[in-house]
Amino acid sequence: MATAVAGPEIERLIQLLARLPGLGPRSARRAALHLIKKREALMAPLTAALQTAMDKVQVCKTCGNLDTQNPCTVCTDVRRDPSMIVVVADVADLWALERAHAVNSRYHVLGGTLSPLDGVGPQDLTIDALISRVHDEPIKEVILALNATVDGQTTAHYITELLQDADVKVTRLAHGVPVGGELDYLDEGTLAAAIKQRTLF
Structure with missing residues (x-):
């Protein structure tokens, strides 16, 4: 023994x-x-x-970011474009985009992606809160910065359908994000290029 x-x-x-x-x-x-x-x-x-x-450290009641103040420093930054929301699956993705200085907007953290096999449905994510923000705030564009995985793309399609009745442009990341890739593992240049070359979803 x-x-x-x-x-x-x-x-x-x-x-x-x-x-x-x-x-x-x-x-x-x-x-x-x-x-x-x-x-x-x-x-x-x-x-x-x-x-x-x-x-x-607490979870921001507006976007889901982690910070020592609530709402977080991103949500309260008056220099950011209030008409644009970047939707990410996780806080790590938000931080990756911030490191890349890719976009000067507000964010919304979903808390994951839809995954029927893992039992993750819409009720497990903050999708309802996102839809409310789009309707209640002066949002003109929603950028779906989700991983290029099956679950990420399923989530993107689901959100796009829910936003059909909203007067908002829905875009997604373009070139630079490989299929099956995860944002937190990409370099800053790739992330910046992906944001700049976003396309309609």
């Missing part, structure tokens, strides 16, 4: 780190060991940053 090398506290740290995307048990062990070795330089500031994030 194998004996535990580390104490229960360290094993707990490894287990929690292993839950993070991209970290398996082996990577989590290396990360935990590094944090413990550098506890003053790394672990203490990380602990403080995690506590601050837990206490202060």
Whole structure:
């Protein structure tokens, strides 16, 4: 019978780190060991940053972004074009577009994409809130910046149908986003080109 090398506290740290995307048990062990070795330089500031994030970061009631203020800094930025909403599946996609400085608009985070196989329906996303925003705010264009996957395109078609009665132009990302590609993994130049070359959906 194998004996535990580390104490229960360290094993707990490894287990929690292993839950993070991209970290398996082996990577989590290396990360935990590094944090413990550098506890003053790394672990203490990380602990403080995690506590601050837990206490202060919240979901924007308008767009779904994550920020320490509500509505978020994107929604309250008066320099942004209020007539344009970029629809994204996840906050990571919003951040990717912001890093690329691709568009100076407002956003709407759906919280995922429609996926019947995974049991994700319209009621699980913020599609109703998006439709309300389009009808209540002076929106002229909705840019569907969704992943070029089957689920992403299904979601885009569904939203387009719901917006048929609205006096709004619905566009989608054009060249640059590969089929099957995800926004968060694309470089800034590709994202900027995709926004500039958007087409009618």
